Amino acid sequence: NAVKIRVPGTTANCGPGFDAVGIACTIYNELELSLSNEGGISLEVIGEGAGAIPSDNSNVAVKAIKMVLAKTGHNYQGIQLKLTNNIPLARGLGSSAAAIVGGLIAANELTGNSLTKENILDMATALEGHPDNVAPAIFGGITISILDSGNTQYLRFLPPSGFSMVVVIPAFNLSTKAARKVLPDSVPFSDAAFNVGRTALLVGALCSGELKLLSSALEDKLHQPYREKLIPGMAQVLSAARQAGALGAALSGAGPCLIAFTSSNPEEVGHAMVKAFRIHNVEAKFHILNIDT
Numbered sequence: 001n002a003v004k005i006r007v008p009g010t011t012a013n014c015g016p017g018f019d020a021v022g023i024a025c026t027i028y029n030e031l032e033l034s035l036s037n038e039g040g041i042s043l044e045v046i047g048e049g050a051g052a053i054p055s056d057n058s059n060v061a062v063k064a065i066k067m068v069l070a071k072t073g074h075n076y077q078g079i080q081l082k083l084t085n086n087i088p089l090a091r092g093l094g095s096s097a098a099a100i101v102g103g104l105i106a107a108n109e110l111t112g113n114s115l116t117k118e119n120i121l122d123m124a125t126a127l128e129g130h131p132d133n134v135a136p137a138i139f140g141g142i143t144i145s146i147l148d149s150g151n152t153q154y155l156r157f158l159p160p161s162g163f164s165m166v167v168v169i170p171a172f173n174l175s176t177k178a179a180r181k182v183l184p185d186s187v188p189f190s191d192a193a194f195n196v197g198r199t200a201l202l203v204g205a206l207c208s209g210e211l212k213l214l215s216s217a218l219e220d221k222l223h224q225p226y227r228e229k230l231i232p233g234m235a236q237v238l239s240a241a242r243q244a245g246a247l248g249a250a251l252s253g254a255g256p257c258l259i260a261f262t263s264s265n266p267e268e269v270g271h272a273m274v275k276a277f278r279i280h281n282v283e284a285k286f287h288i289l290n291i292d293t
């Protein structure tokens with residue numbers, strides 16, 4: 001018995017909503033799983049990460065599968081995994097969240113579907129460390145998710161008016177771990193207050209469809225200023241997006257991808273962002289994505 005699961009890539013934070021706001025995007029990984037009583041782990045990877053993804057217990061999809069087996073009391077020894085990946089690795093588009101969520105959902109399907117989506121969200125958050133990529137990977141759309149005494153609370157919605165996202169993918173990767181290391185232990189009260197207002201405005205703008213508010217609602221002082229030094233040209237690429245007509249732009253997750261939100265001319269915005277990266281000797285390409293629903 002085998003199962004095939006499709007999971008979207010995700011963009012987290014969306015400027016001020018650090019560790020809380022996430023959007024599922026129209027870029028997908030596929031995970032095929034079969035379980036058997038004998039044999040060890042076998043892994044085939046096609047596309048992004050081929051040759052780089054480990055096939056042992058350090059593989060996050062394997063960790064996720066084993067978590068489901070332990071929780072549901074199954075004792076399968078053989079795990080056959082085939083990953084067909086479109087989401088680039090370690091770029092800020094939720095590749096590890098997609099692997100975790102794919103592993104959890106696939107293993108749940110093969111073991112009798114005893115876990116709810118909420119159980120899967122809690123397990124995925126525990127594996128990932130924060131809920132903002134895993135929640136939209138599970139539910140699609142836009143999610144606000146927070147950890148409350150070990151449980152993940154979330155809200156999922158779709159905006160009344162559509163927009164496109166232009167994601168610019170530089171040719172280097174950056175681990176979330178490295179991008180979290182540069183964050184300070186505490187921030188000035190005024191910076192926290194700055195982000196509270198922006199995050200509230202961001203969620204309100206997305207819920208109501210008042211998308212022109214995104215130009216101020218995507219500003220951030222909690223993480224982007226500290227991560228800028230890891231991404232050459234970041235400030236200039238974000239401002240190039242706005243100059244080319246984007247509603248606003250931000251770091252995607254922990255980076256290094258940068259993402260612009262636009263209601264028109266996504267191609268123009270993408271070219272402007274790639275050009276701005278090139279001035280800083282960073283090769284990059286862009287994708288136009290929509291919200292996965």
Ligand code: HSE
Pocket residue numbers: 012013018019020130132133176179180223253254
């Ligand atoms: N909220 C996380 C961060 C997303 O910014 O570190 C990365 O997965």
